Amino acid sequence: MPAPFGVRRFLPLPTLSYDPARPHIGVPRERDFGAHVDQTNYSVVVAEKVVVKWLTPPVPLPHPTPEILSHLVEAGFNDTAPPYAALTGPVDGRECLLALATGYLPEARDGWEWCVDEAEAGETAFAADLGRLAADLHLALSTLPRTAPATAPSPELPSPEPPSPEPAELPPPAAVRAAGALAEALELTGGEDGRWLAGRADRLRHELEPLDAPIASPLIRIHGDLHVGQILRWRDGYAVIDFDGNPTVTDADPWQPAARDVAQLTMSLEHVAQVAIKRRGTPPERAAAWAEAARAGLLAAYRARLAARGRPDLLDEGLIRPFEIEQECRELIYAARHLPRWRYAPMGVLRTWYTEENPS
Structure with a gap:
């Protein structure tokens, strides 16, 4: 790779030669995914074998994805698009991640397509596969060592007093983060939905109370944005993708209880049910049961x-419900700030959950 670019390799790239007898001859065909595919970055498929995702704009290093992909390879986790390489280089004086090269998965569809099909059909056998995939991912990520910056004092200065021990908790504390999400959701959600939500605010706060206690389960490197849209169903099975973290939460610590990923994944199933109601005409009662x-x-x-x-021990089930409530608050915040038409999904879930208080 010519200077000033660099490449971090994870797995060997497949051959891109047209003729196995003449390696390195010919230019492989490239295509993009088309305008119908909603993507933050820009991806190109090369020779139907490799996907090159160009980060737009490039992201300054350190970036979590190369570290995670490298570790998943070492841990033997294969239920993802095969990671081949990361391209880095300077942008405006800072070293940045420019692109990621991963394997192309034939006939892949994300969960906002295939999972909605399952909801419409009333099929749930896939759920066991997703549960095993999520568990295997967390088992692999739980062995990723957490590194901390060196904090040795300067030799010219006396050593500082050791800090008082503090109870382990999420920074910022999980309860504060969740309460902030609820408050913001209440502030941003207007109209009839806002009035309905305000009328259930005390109940929602009660659901968040388990987060007031110190987090006892292990803190691991979680996916951070684990929903069905990040799980591809392709010709040979399922694959989880996109380890960039949650782009809508700026203060999220990547080291959290596995229950947070689990809660986001379960909530995405609830959202799929709402999509099936709205876009496929699935009866609400049948969608809720699914x-x-x-x-x-x-x-x-x-x-x-x-x-x-x-x-x-990786899963503290007592954290799932409060994290689910926080997730719905964040969905409402996302809808208010970025995609107003999405509000029907989290509001539909909440109205389904609290039917005894729903005047309609």
């Missing part, structure tokens, strides 16, 4: 996988 069965199947498979691998 979501309940799908999430139960996912959680059962997730628990079983952790238990089989000797790590049931």
